[in-house]
Amino acid sequence: xxxxxxxxxxxxxxxxxxxxxxxxxxxxxxxxxxxxxxxxxxxxxxxxxxxxxxxxxxxxxxxxxxxxxxxxxxxxxxxxxxxxxxxxxxxxxxxxxxxxxxxxxxxxxxxxxxxxxxxxxxxxxxxxxxxxxxxxxxxxxxxxxxxxxxxxxxxxxxxxxxxxxxxxxxxxxxxxxxxxxxxxxxxxxxxxxxxxxxxxxxxxxxxxxxxxxxxxxxxxxxxxxxxxxxxxxxxxxxxxxxxxxxxxxxxxxxxxxxxxxxxxxxxxxxxxxxxxxxxxxxxxxxxxxxxxxxxxxxxxxxxxxxxxxxxxxxxxxxxxxxxxxxxxxxxxxxxxxxxxxxxxxxxxxxxxxxxxxxxxxxxxxxxxxxxxxxxxxxxxxxxxxxxxxxxxxxxxxxxxxxxxxxxxxxxxxxxxxxxxxxxxxxxxxxxxxxxxxxxxxxxxxxxxxxxxxx
Ligand code: GLY
Ligand code: MN
Ligand code: MN
Numbered sequence: 001x002x003x004x005x006x007x008x009x010x011x012x013x014x015x016x017x018x019x020x021x022x023x024x025x026x027x028x029x030x031x032x033x034x035x036x037x038x039x040x041x042x043x044x045x046x047x048x049x050x051x052x053x054x055x056x057x058x059x060x061x062x063x064x065x066x067x068x069x070x071x072x073x074x075x076x077x078x079x080x081x082x083x084x085x086x087x088x089x090x091x092x093x094x095x096x097x098x099x100x101x102x103x104x105x106x107x108x109x110x111x112x113x114x115x116x117x118x119x120x121x122x123x124x125x126x127x128x129x130x131x132x133x134x135x136x137x138x139x140x141x142x143x144x145x146x147x148x149x150x151x152x153x154x155x156x157x158x159x160x161x162x163x164x165x166x167x168x169x170x171x172x173x174x175x176x177x178x179x180x181x182x183x184x185x186x187x188x189x190x191x192x193x194x195x196x197x198x199x200x201x202x203x204x205x206x207x208x209x210x211x212x213x214x215x216x217x218x219x220x221x222x223x224x225x226x227x228x229x230x231x232x233x234x235x236x237x238x239x240x241x242x243x244x245x246x247x248x249x250x251x252x253x254x255x256x257x258x259x260x261x262x263x264x265x266x267x268x269x270x271x272x273x274x275x276x277x278x279x280x281x282x283x284x285x286x287x288x289x290x291x292x293x294x295x296x297x298x299x300x301x302x303x304x305x306x307x308x309x310x311x312x313x314x315x316x317x318x319x320x321x322x323x324x325x326x327x328x329x330x331x332x333x334x335x336x337x338x339x340x341x342x343x344x345x346x347x348x349x350x351x352x353x354x355x356x357x358x359x360x361x362x363x364x365x366x367x368x369x370x371x372x373x374x375x376x377x378x379x380x381x382x383x384x385x386x387x388x389x390x391x392x393x394x395x396x397x398x399x400x401x402x403x404x405x406x407x408x409x410x411x412x413x414x415x416x417x418x419x420x421x422x423x424x425x426x427x428x429x430x431x432x433x434x435x436x437x438x439x440x441x442x443x444x445x446x447x448x449x450x451x452x453x454x
Contacts, residue, residue: 015068015115017196017279023068024116026185027087030066031080033181038081038134039141041066041178042150043074054102056239061371062143062182064280069115071106073123078141079133088133089117090126127153134161139174141181179376186370187377188392193370194432196279197394200237201430201441204275204283207231208445211246212452215270217292221246221260228274237276241283241373244274248291252424253404255363266292269299271424275373282373284396285442286428289452298419300449302401305337307447309399310427313365317397317431317438322386323379327365330399334361338401343420344413356410360403366396369430393433394441400426 015023030039044060059070067076069089077088094107111120121129134140140158144151154175161171189197207228214227225246232239243258251257252271264270268291275283288303290296295303309330316326335357338344343360344351351357368375375394380386389395402424407416427447432439446452 016070018068018192020068020116022190022192023066026066027078029185030181031078031086034078034080034141036081036137037139037141037176038137038172039078039178039181040130040154041076041143042145042147043069043072045147046072059280060145061186061280061376062178065182065186065371067115069106069111075123075126075130077130077133079137081136082133085119085133087116087118089115089120090123090129091120093122093124131157131161134172136170137172138170139176140172141176141178143178183376183378186375187368188390189370189394189432190392193281194392194394196281197370197430197432198441200241200276200278200281201283201285202444203232203235203237203278204285205442205444206235207274207276208272208285208287211272211274212287212289215264215289215291217264217266220263221248221251221270224270224272225260225274228272232276235276237278238280239277241275241277245272245286246274247271247424250405250422250424252288252426253402253422255402264291267296269423269425271426273426273428280371282369282371283442284369284373284428284430285445286398286400286426287445287447287452288425288427293454295449295453299423299425301341302403302420302423302425303449303452305334306399306401306425306427307449308337309333310397310429310447313397313399314429314431314438314440317389317395317433319389319391319433319435319437321389323389324386326397330365330397331357331361334399334401342414343416346412354410356413359407359409359413360401361399362402363400365399369394369396389433391433391435395431395433396428397431398426398428400424
């Protein structure tokens with residue numbers, strides 16, 4: 001059993017596996033960027049499952065990235081120009097009676113001692129204490145979030161400050177979003193983030209290997225889901241990074257199928273898309289294999305095609321390559337293969353340009369991966385220029401083919417013969433860009449045709 005004790009104790013030198021100095025460095029980097037501005041970050045809300053039953057709390061990733069602080073009802077303020085306090089935390093105060101019911105609170109004093117705030121206040125004092133950190137700022141950095149009341153609070157405060165312009169001659173005259181600052185930071189993973197990602201992906205891989213052993217005809221999809229999520233928790237992960245997709249037969253043609261309630265049949269494929277969250281970082285793996293142990297000829301043909309597309313795409317994950325190239329490589333292989341099978345016809349350039357393959361392959365080939373499953377970071381520098389892959393980027397590579405029983409070919413394309421219908425296949429790995437190429441973090445889950453059969 002892998003349980004990293006550094007993840008268990010908030011009082012450690014490390015917060016969830018990341019050294020406190022690293023959080024400090026991230027804050028310094030942020031503050032260097034905001035200069036004479038003040039940045040405000042709001043914690044994620046506590047989500048309720050129903051009535052008074054709450055989900056396990058999950059902090060907003062930007063907030064977490066900058067603070068390591070994992071409680072709701074908190075606000076982090078960065079005011080590099082302030083004479084005394086550059087990093088301020090507003091938190092829930094300690095309250096033994098409430099903590100008896102809803103768990104440990106760090107409290108105001110520990111916000112300084114453990115999380116390194118220069119000053120901390122109870123969240124109830126936000127309205128009174130926040131303005132002093134904004135009055136001398138030239139702009140406010142704030143991301144408009146889903147909490148509309150809080151958005152209005154910040155906008156109303158800004159409006160009050162603006163009213164002082166004539167008297168003071170200097171007030172924050174703009175609000176800027178924080179994304180262009182935090183996203184590029186989060187996009188390039190540090191060595192300690194990569195180490196946690198290796199653990200998140202290793203546990204996710206182990207769960208997939210266990211699930212493949214377990215799955216057989218007659219078993220229900222939810223029973224496979226239970227095996228996967230059992231492994232996540234047994235190995236010390238926080239849980240599933242997203243609702244596990246366990247989709248047999250034609251269910252695999254529904255991209256976000258999460259009902260997981262069908263009984264698996266002998267001649268079907270099973271598509272499993274599952275990953276755990278470990279120390280706040282996420283794995284995201286998909287494998288597709290025959291429930292009964294042997295591919296039918298059609299399943300095998302399409303599986304080999306998706307695998308070839310995935311291998312071609314992974315080849316394009318290299319430092320210096322534009323972000324779109326791995327997607328383009330996958331599309332090219334898939335389209336060529338579908339043309340060879342007579343499922344697409346015409347001019348290949350035109351099929352690709354006009355996206356006539358989309359009834360079979362309707363999503364892109366990957367996304368950034370990290371603190372969020374679909375992680376922060378722009379895919380383009382500007383509308384014309386794709387992001388360039390760099391060492392420390394982590395992305396998924398996940399082509400697929402989905403031939404729904406209800407598939408409607410693109411205009412001018414042939415009808416799909418019934419023998420192909422109801423087959424859905426995706427193969428997804430998590431790939432780190434390195435100095436010299438790439439490292440497939442999820443390589444411990446096999447994907448060859450031979451390994452998928454038994
Ligand atoms: N599991 C979500 C995704 O692959 O993007
Ligand atoms: Mn996935
Ligand atoms: Mn994915």
